[in-house]
Amino acid sequence: MNLIPFGLRSDGVYIDAEDATRGKACDCVCPSCGLALIARKGESYAKHFAHDPNGGSKEDIEACQFSFFVSVRFMLKQLFEEKGVLLLPPLEIEHEGSKHTITKSATITVEPGNILADTYELDVMFDFILNITDRKLCLYITHPGRPEPIYQSSVVEQHTAILGLDLMHFSKLFNESVKVKTAKQLCLEWLETGIQGKRWIYNPRHHLWLEHQRTITPHDTPKYTSEWLKSEMSKLEPLNVVGMYRCVFCNLDFEGHSLLNRCPKCKDHLSVVKKSQSSRRPSLTKYKYRYR
Numbered sequence: 001m002n003l004i005p006f007g008l009r010s011d012g013v014y015i016d017a018e019d020a021t022r023g024k025a026c027d028c029v030c031p032s033c034g035l036a037l038i039a040r041k042g043e044s045y046a047k048h049f050a051h052d053p054n055g056g057s058k059e060d061i062e063a064c065q066f067s068f069f070v071s072v073r074f075m076l077k078q079l080f081e082e083k084g085v086l087l088l089p090p091l092e093i094e095h096e097g098s099k100h101t102i103t104k105s106a107t108i109t110v111e112p113g114n115i116l117a118d119t120y121e122l123d124v125m126f127d128f129i130l131n132i133t134d135r136k137l138c139l140y141i142t143h144p145g146r147p148e149p150i151y152q153s154s155v156v157e158q159h160t161a162i163l164g165l166d167l168m169h170f171s172k173l174f175n176e177s178v179k180v181k182t183a184k185q186l187c188l189e190w191l192e193t194g195i196q197g198k199r200w201i202y203n204p205r206h207h208l209w210l211e212h213q214r215t216i217t218p219h220d221t222p223k224y225t226s227e228w229l230k231s232e233m234s235k236l237e238p239l240n241v242v243g244m245y246r247c248v249f250c251n252l253d254f255e256g257h258s259l260l261n262r263c264p265k266c267k268d269h270l271s272v273v274k275k276s277q278s279s280r281r282p283s284l285t286k287y288k289y290r291y292r
Helices: 058-063 067-083 167-177 183-193 204-215 226-239
Strands: 006-009 014-016 037-040 048-051 085-088 091-095 098-103 106-109 115-121 124-132 135-142 160-166 198-202 242-247 252-257 272-274 289-291
Touching: 006 067, 014 067, 067 085, 067 115, 067 124, 067 135, 067 167, 067 183, 085 183, 091 204, 098 204, 160 167, 167 183, 198 204
Parallel strands: 135 160
Antiparallel strands: 006 014, 037 048, 085 106, 091 098, 115 124, 124 135, 160 198, 242 252, 242 272
């Protein structure tokens, strides 16, 4: 990704190329390498920044491989500190071949006093740590050159969750929509309304839900096996006695079972009534009937 959507102005503010003065007058440097930028506002490409060819050596400019992702990361951080609004993705778990939704997506609004930027937790520096009531939500922005942190889930506190924001998804969104929306608008919409690219690196509810599933005994969930079916059918066997029945529609007498009878002629069971109160075990002949 060669286009740089955001530059760091001399007053310490990250700005969209849309809002910058054209050329070297933009007064911006690259958020990744610190070299001078120029703002390009042509018709062929989306408005963007590029390294000033005279601002550094060719080797230094070529070494700045992640300038797109770094500039987006810092703009996301600036916007979140200003707005404090974030859409959380749902927490979904694959368990025994089925997908279970533990929590639905939800929008949170965090007051500035509860937002800590560039703070260490679990020996990892997170982009943000949000204090939400008695819980912590750690945000970590990932991109090529900045992978997810490696940690042991056993040392994570029960009231701490870790959410990853993957900028590889945002780069696809940028390529598809940057000509109809500014890069700053895309960043803000992704924070506040986007779900794709956001992933729970760790959520304590995931662990608690799995632990709960392990405590469920086999008796808590019905097992409709062949053994279960045979057992249930054996319970009905004493009721399955034979008697004389009549189909009032066909005026036909026949021998049938007490659980379910169909007329041998019309194959209907709604018009069948019991004729005899005597009961005996079933005979070898399935049906005995005579016409009257």
